[in-house]
Amino acid sequence: MSSAxxxxxxxxxxxxxxxxDIDSLNVKAGEVVFLYGPSGSGKSTLLELIAGVLKAQGGxxxxxxxxxxxxDSAELDAYRADNVGYIFQSFNLIPYLSVMENILxxxxxxxxxxxxxxxxxxxxxxxxxxxxxxxVTELSVGQQQRVAVARALLKKPNLILADEPTSALDxxxxxxxxxxxxxxxxxxxxxxxxxxxxxxxxxxxxxxISLVEHNRVKFSMAETL
Amino acid sequence: xxxxxxxxxxxxxxxxxRRLSTLLTVFSMTLSLVLLMTVERVKRAAQDxxxxxxxxxDLVVGARTSPLQVILFSVFNIGQATQNVSIExxxxxxxxxEVEWTIPYSLGDGHRGFRVVGTNSDxxxxxxxxxxEKLEFSAGAPFAGFFDVVIGADxxxxxxxxxxxxxVVAHGVTSGPAIQEHEDKPFKVxxxxxxxxxxxxRALYISLEGMEGIHVDWQSGSAPAVGKEIKAETLTAEMLxxxxxxxxxxxxxxxxxxxxxxxxxxxxxxxxxxxxxPGVALAELWNSLSVIDRVLKGISFLVMLVxxxxxxxxxxxxxxxxxxxxxxxxxxxxxxRNVSGLILFETLILTSSAIVLACLIKLALEVFLGPWAxxxxxxxxxAPVFSSxxxxxxxxxxxxxxxxxxxxxxxxxxSALKDxxxxxx
Numbered sequence: 027m028s029s030a031x032x033x034x035x036x037x038x039x040x041x042x043x044x045x046x047d048i049d050s051l052n053v054k055a056g057e058v059v060f061l062y063g064p065s066g067s068g069k070s071t072l073l074e075l076i077a078g079v080l081k082a083q084g085g086x087x088x089x090x091x092x093x094x095x096x097x098d099s100a101e102l103d104a105y106r107a108d109n110v111g112y113i114f115q116s117f118n119l120i121p122y123l124s125v126m127e128n129i130l131x132x133x134x135x136x137x138x139x140x141x142x143x144x145x146x147x148x149x150x151x152x153x154x155x156x157x158x159x160x161x162v163t164e165l166s167v168g169q170q171q172r173v174a175v176a177r178a179l180l181k182k183p184n185l186i187l188a189d190e191p192t193s194a195l196d197x198x199x200x201x202x203x204x205x206x207x208x209x210x211x212x213x214x215x216x217x218x219x220x221x222x223x224x225x226x227x228x229x230x231x232x233x234x235i236s237l238v239e240h241n242r243v244k245f246s247m248a249e250t251l
Numbered sequence: 252x253x254x255x256x257x258x259x260x261x262x263x264x265x266x267x268x269r270r271l272s273t274l275l276t277v278f279s280m281t282l283s284l285v286l287l288m289t290v291e292r293v294k295r296a297a298q299d300x301x302x303x304x305x306x307x308x309d310l311v312v313g314a315r316t317s318p319l320q321v322i323l324f325s326v327f328n329i330g331q332a333t334q335n336v337s338i339e340x341x342x343x344x345x346x347x348x349e350v351e352w353t354i355p356y357s358l359g360d361g362h363r364g365f366r367v368v369g370t371n372s373d374x375x376x377x378x379x380x381x382x383x384e385k386l387e388f389s390a391g392a393p394f395a396g397f398f399d400v401v402i403g404a405d406x407x408x409x410x411x412x413x414x415x416x417x418x419v420v421a422h423g424v425t426s427g428p429a430i431q432e433h434e435d436k437p438f439k440v441x442x443x444x445x446x447x448x449x450x451x452x453r454a455l456y457i458s459l460e461g462m463e464g465i466h467v468d469w470q471s472g473s474a475p476a477v478g479k480e481i482k483a484e485t486l487t488a489e490m491l492x493x494x495x496x497x498x499x500x501x502x503x504x505x506x507x508x509x510x511x512x513x514x515x516x517x518x519x520x521x522x523x524x525x526x527x528x529p530g531v532a533l534a535e536l537w538n539s540l541s542v543i544d545r546v547l548k549g550i551s552f553l554v555m556l557v558x559x560x561x562x563x564x565x566x567x568x569x570x571x572x573x574x575x576x577x578x579x580x581x582x583x584x585x586x587x588r589n590v591s592g593l594i595l596f597e598t599l600i601l602t603s604s605a606i607v608l609a610c611l612i613k614l615a616l617e618v619f620l621g622p623w624a625x626x627x628x629x630x631x632x633x634a635p636v637f638s639s640x641x642x643x644x645x646x647x648x649x650x651x652x653x654x655x656x657x658x659x660x661x662x663x664x665x666s667a668l669k670d671x672x673x674x675x676x
Contacts, residue, residue, distance in 0.1 A: 070672070070673040073672070073673075074671045074672050074673070077582065077672060079581060079582075079671045079672055080671060099586070099587070100586060100588075103584055103585070103586035103587075103589075104584070106582075106583075106584045107583065107584020108584070110584075112582035112583070112672065114578075114579070114582070114672070117575055117579075118579065119579070120261075120576055120579060120580075121268070122264045122265060122267065122268035123256075123261070123264055127256050127260070127264075130255065130256040131256055131261075131579075131580075131583055132583045132584060133256060134256060134257070134258060134261070134583075134585070134589075135583055135584035135585055135586075135589065136584060177583075189672070189673065
């Protein structure tokens with residue numbers, strides 16, 4: 027299997043503060059990976075690096091065939107629009123747009139236009155059929171997160187980056203949400219990198235990685251407090 | 252499926268989401284533009300009204316007073332003459348070889364708020380307004396009999412007069428209600444002038460003889476005693492020879508002669524006269540009015556500045572609330588340029604709606620208040636609807652709002668760069 031993410035010798039720091047120094051970390055294509063670590067251990071930073079919002083100061087970061095270190099910021103934006111589906115912890119949606127408009131939002135940033143039958147299928151698979159034209163503020167948190175999944179999947183990304191998207195859900199909803207997400211991703215052979223500090227859901231993933239073990243910058247609780 | 256997505260929709264919905272501040276911003280920008288354009292329009296109407304009311308006249312001659320005064324009461328019915336010009340002096344000056352034509356004016360009476368001008372057929376032949384346009388009739392013809400009257404377009408419209416309507420001239424009043432009327436000698440409308448958009452429209456024109464006729468039996472400015480009236484039927488041309496006029500317009504054969512002729516009239520031996528050059532006198536008037544003009548414009552520009560700043564403040568304060576929104580857009584692939592572009596685009600929508608709204612309000616004001624301004628203040632709103640100055644104000648508004656919105660646009664970009672995808676507050 028080809029690899030979806032290849033990290034070697036990746037270095038990143040905010041000013042003088044070193045955040046990440048990862049010797050090697052690989053994710054295979056189609057793998058559903060759980061990346062855990064306590065708050066402040068650099069999980070979000072790593073996600074932003076892989077999403078191409080931040081640029082590493084050293085090392086290589088390959089996503090698919092592309093080495094992100096070689097792209098300029100406009101190319102990184104285009105890369106993100108085409109290849110990455112991003113799901114936030116919460117507040118994924120723009121409150122003044124309808125569910126449908128939120129789902130179609132990524133197409134503002136890429137040249138292709140949405141296949142509307144596919145949109146409909148995806149929406150019914152996610153159980154959002156009756157909510158399509160509602161304002162997002164009328165949706166429950168779980169429904170909002172499912173809309174975010176629909177939006178992330180619709181452009182058929184190679185990679186889904188999820189930043190603790192289940193932390194606002196209770197345990198039952200959490201499992202249900204992950205099951206839907208994984209089913210859809212496996213169907214499309216989409217790689218998932220799921221970041222969380224909550225290891226209770228770890229068993230649902232193909233593999234779990236501890237960021238603290240991979241990161242050579244030693245994490246100290248005192249520093250974040 | 253109707254739920255397509257576009258930048259326009261995103262920007263519009265974002266503005267609609269901040270309804271109150273959007274409305275207030277558009278309102279204050281609209282207000283400032285309407286104010287600027289109204290001041291400009293009124294000024295233009297006033298200036299046009301003055302400069303276009305008279306054309307091709309080299310000198311306006313009256314009994315000695317200030318040059319501006321003689322023009323104001325002769326052409327615009329502002330103020331009154333205190334002295335007359337004797338008919339002998341008029342004839343003397345008229346017969347000078349340099350003079351091409353003259354138009355005598357005999358003023359002082361009115362009819363239901365409009366002034367009555369005593370003149371002769373030269374008025375219809377020579378009077379020019381705007382750029383050398385001649386008077387034309389929409390109905391009837393110049394006066395022929397002593398008690399014929401030709402009325403201006405506004406008079407006909409306001410008083411709903413047609414050919415044949417009777418007109419009773421009020422004594423000594425050129426505006427406002429009459430105190431004494433010449434009801435014993437009614438006039439009859441024989442001609443209606445086409446609208447000129449100048450002071451010409453707001454007057455009635457009778458012959459000098461007719462003017463003499465209604466006053467023939469008056470003694471030292473008061474109505475004749477009972478039994479002393481002279482019946483209209485008994486009047487003869489002999490009795491109606493005018494003895495004086497109020498002022499007259501003069502055209503020279505050659506423009507070079509204007510100054511010499513002016514000096515000669517100003518030093519006229521038989522009686523004290525003044526000859527005013529309309530352009531010179533009006534330029535003096537504009538000079539004295541330009542202070543007011545500048546103050547009004549200054550205030551209007553300040554209002555515009557307030558409008559622009561209220562927009563800046565509204566957008567700046569919204570930025571912090573929208574950091575989450577920007578992070579979402581960034582995650583979906585928006586570049587930093589997209590983020591600042593969205594802010595600029597929203598400003599563009601705000602400004603454009605303010606401009607469109609201001610233009611609509613301006614047009615509506617002209618349609619609804621135009622006739623009122625015309626009948627109450629003699630302000631004629633002439634084409635073009637938008638002067639170059641007004642277009643200039645619109646352009647200033649447009650471009651300065653775009654320049655100002657660079658501030659929030661750059662700031663949104665910076666905070667989006669700093670925030671990334673996870674807000675680090």
